[in-house]
Structures are given as structure tokens and as C-alpha cells.
Amino acid sequence: MNDEIIRNKKLFLLDMDGTIYLEDELIDGASEFIDKLIAKNINYVFLTNNSSKSAREYLVKLEKLGIPATIDNIFTAGMATALYLRNIKEGARIFVMGTQALKNEFREYAFDVVETGDDDIDYVVAGYDTELTYEKLKIATLYLASGVPFIATNPDLVYPMSKTRFLPDCGSMCQMLEIATGKKPKYIGKPRREMVDVIAKRMNIELSDIAMVGDRLYTDIALGINAGITSICLLSGETRREELPTSEIKPDFVFESIAELIPIMN
Numbered sequence: 001m002n003d004e005i006i007r008n009k010k011l012f013l014l015d016m017d018g019t020i021y022l023e024d025e026l027i028d029g030a031s032e033f034i035d036k037l038i039a040k041n042i043n044y045v046f047l048t049n050n051s052s053k054s055a056r057e058y059l060v061k062l063e064k065l066g067i068p069a070t071i072d073n074i075f076t077a078g079m080a081t082a083l084y085l086r087n088i089k090e091g092a093r094i095f096v097m098g099t100q101a102l103k104n105e106f107r108e109y110a111f112d113v114v115e116t117g118d119d120d121i122d123y124v125v126a127g128y129d130t131e132l133t134y135e136k137l138k139i140a141t142l143y144l145a146s147g148v149p150f151i152a153t154n155p156d157l158v159y160p161m162s163k164t165r166f167l168p169d170c171g172s173m174c175q176m177l178e179i180a181t182g183k184k185p186k187y188i189g190k191p192r193r194e195m196v197d198v199i200a201k202r203m204n205i206e207l208s209d210i211a212m213v214g215d216r217l218y219t220d221i222a223l224g225i226n227a228g229i230t231s232i233c234l235l236s237g238e239t240r241r242e243e244l245p246t247s248e249i250k251p252d253f254v255f256e257s258i259a260e261l262i263p264i265m266n
């Protein structure tokens, strides 16, 4: 009965880091699970809060790992943020505290991306900036202190690596700016339900036909709950089984890893 809920989904939203792979290593079963979805004509979209890479870079990464995907199978928090801001102010002038890839992505959405602190701008946009410099922190701080609205691609505090190691992510970088300026960002990306709504609309799929699969409670699973879709937590990344009983965020299903979803889809 429970298996049927999962088996009958028409669209799987799949987290990547900690769900499909850890760093550059595919998690066992990931490739077989995708093959199974393709064979059954079930849609899938890789959903990531990692705004340090563009959708195209993800395509290359997935291809290298042997996971079949096209640009339509990828949705990043950077893309979600660009769409969100475009709806509010098309062609806005912005300062991006983010990677070159994120800046390029915003330029593709026709934003005017400034490089120095000399211009009047509409928004400061912070991403997971793996190319962060003090100069960028300085420019962002001065803009924020002067009252420019603050948007951030994703609230993640850390970025998971293999063997329980992690790196500071967008949320941690934003906290530094927040402490310095007293300004809090509006976070886009998981767990905001807009991440799901945009895709459901684009693909014309009912929310009841969608499942969110991920390894992190406060982004992936919270997104499933916020969007009103089925949530599936995998223990192959950040979440430990011992955390589940005391967590306020309760996934609908819990599995050790994506490999356990394969027999369910039969």
C-alpha cells in the first residue's frame, strides 16, 4: 500500500548532493533508479540548492557520472532566484555575491549584473560563493547597509562532502553579512514551495503526483511538506536515523539510500 504511493508518482524531484552522489562519486543504485524511471516513462527533475554551478555545469557532471539528463531535467536555486526576481523586476540591476557561473546565469535571464560598488542597484543577490573574496563581502556590506534589498539563493548552512566533512554554504555566508549589517536575506531555493510550483506548472503535473527525494530535513523534506507533496528522506547524506524521532520535520518515507527505491518501482 505504502509502496504504491511511491510507485504511482508521475514526477520525482531528486536532490543531488547526498542523494545521487557524494562529491564526485555516484551513490549505489542512483543510475539504476533513473533507468527504472525512464523505462516506466516517469519524469524526473534534479533539484539543487547549490548555486555555485550553472544548470549546464550540472549536465556535464551528470553525464560524466553516466546519469541521463537534458537541461529540462535540472532546476537550480540560482534559476529559481532568477525567475523569482524577473517576476518582480525584469532586467533589474543587481550585485551578485556568487560564482562567475551564477553571474552568467543571471545575465542569461537579462539582469544587469554590476561588478563594483559604484552603481545604484536594485538587489544584492547572495549565492553559494566558492569564489568568495573580501572585496565581494565589502561591496555587499556597503550596499546592504545603504538599504538595498537582500536576496539569497539558498539557506543551506553547509555543503556536504564525503565522510561527514562539510564546507560553509550560502546560509553561513549570509549570516556573516547579517551580523555585519543587521539585514536578513529573503531566501529562495529549497524549502520554499515556489521551487516545486514552478516545475509543476511548467510540466502540467498535479502536486499529488509528485514526490521529493532528498537527504536533508530542513531543505528537501521541508520543501516536500511546504509544497504539499510526498517526501522521501534518504540516509545516504546529511540526516542520521537518530535525528528523526526528535525532528519537527517528519518525512513521509525514510530509506537508507536510493537503492531501496528500485524494487519499489517494479
Ligand SMILES: [Mg+2]
Pocket: 015, 016, 017, 018, 019, 214, 215, 216, 237
Ligand atoms: Mg543533499
